Amino acid sequence: xxxxxxxxxxxxxxxxxxxxxxxxxxxxxxxxxxxxxxxxxxxxxxxxxxxxxxxxxxxxxxxxxxxxxxxxxxxxxxxxxxxxxxxxxxxxxxxxxxxxxxxxxxxxxxxxxxxxxxx
Numbered sequence: 670x671x672x673x674x675x676x677x678x679x680x681x682x683x684x685x686x687x688x689x690x691x692x693x694x695x696x697x698x699x700x701x702x703x704x705x706x707x708x709x710x711x712x713x714x715x716x717x718x719x720x721x722x723x724x725x726x727x728x729x730x731x732x733x734x735x736x737x738x739x740x741x742x743x744x745x746x747x748x749x750x751x752x753x754x755x756x757x758x759x760x761x762x763x764x765x766x767x768x769x770x771x772x773x774x775x776x777x778x779x780x781x782x783x784x785x786x787x788x
Contacts, residue, residue, distance in 0.1 A: 710727055
């Protein structure tokens with residue numbers, strides 16, 4: 670048998686494991702585009718709480734260049750500047766960098782150093 674196909678009626682409609690090449694492919698039944706959620710792309714200083722808020726969809730390129738990041742967390746700006754290639758920095762997000770649990774999560778150390786809080 671070259672692969673296993675598992676049909677589900679939940680969020681993922683097809684899970685295909687190709688044992689010949691050891692590749693896992695997940696094909697969803699639909700996609701949700703979050704790119705229109707402008708509030709999730711914001712970087713702002715919340716004066717009431719005295720915290721810097723970074724939206725989940727903020728790209729590495731925006732982290733690298735944003736004046737508030739450079740002012741309050743220059744290490745995060747520097748870390749974002751070395752993530753992948755320019756194409757990845759323009760599309761990749763800070764939330765994606767953290768959720769992937771990659772050992773190369775460049776943004777994790779500076780965020781932990783400034784006591785990152787999820788909300």
